[in-house]
Amino acid sequence: QKEVEQNSGPLSVPEGAIASLNCTYSDRGSQSFFWYRQYSGKSPELIMFIYSNGDKEDGRFTAQLNKASQYVSLLIRDSQPSDSATYLCAVRDGFQKLVFGTGTRLLVSP
Amino acid sequence: SQTIHQWPATLVQPVGSPLSLECTVEGTSNPNLYWYRQAAGRGLQLLFYSVGIGQISSEVPQNLSASRPQDRQFILSSKKLLLSDSGFYLCAGQRGLTYGYTFGSGTRLTVV
Secondary structure (H helix, E strand, C coil): CCCEECCCCCEEEECCCCEEEEEEECCCCCCCEEEEEECCCCCCEEEEEECCCEEEEECCEEEEEECCCCEEEEEECCCCHHHCEEEEEEEEECCCEEEECCCEEEEEEC | CCEEEEECCEEEECCCCCEEEEEEEECCCCCEEEEEEECCCCCEEEEEEEEECCEEEECCCCCEEEEEEECCEEEEEECCCCHHHCEEEEEEEECCCCCCCEECCCEEEEEC
């Protein structure tokens, strides 16, 4: 069973700062990685995906992948209170399933 | 784009009662479909997934079952609910390997 590890947090950052969320995974052969945001009481929504080593930027979000270290991270620049949520890391398991971490709770204070 | 419809949003059921949660998909043909449960403050637990009509894979032994009677319909059922079945039930669809999942809005089930 593939595993995805995340620090549960909470990670507290002030408004305007960079939030750095980290995730490690157990299967060296994993190829596809996803970040979801889940607000309290709501369903997860996909915010980023990354397949290649390096950085991928989308607006204030940057996903970083290092396959050699089996590490994927999500940076949120200029953090806003509306970014306060739980962030789930997911790794594709074979062709059909995603394996999710338990999530990191982010708190952005005004 | 793919839209996942789930209902009801909340449900309170007594122990021992049956359960039927329905999920329908709009905008995609032949999607992979998934049922997840999320207990309070916990991660997502994959319960069942389906790659086509009548094809169900079970991830966790339990008193729940799933069925896929039509391409865009996925049903989660139980004959007798347990207190431990309480949680947030999420249906998800995947429309291709290059994409992640799209989740429905979820059903919050409380078994009393």
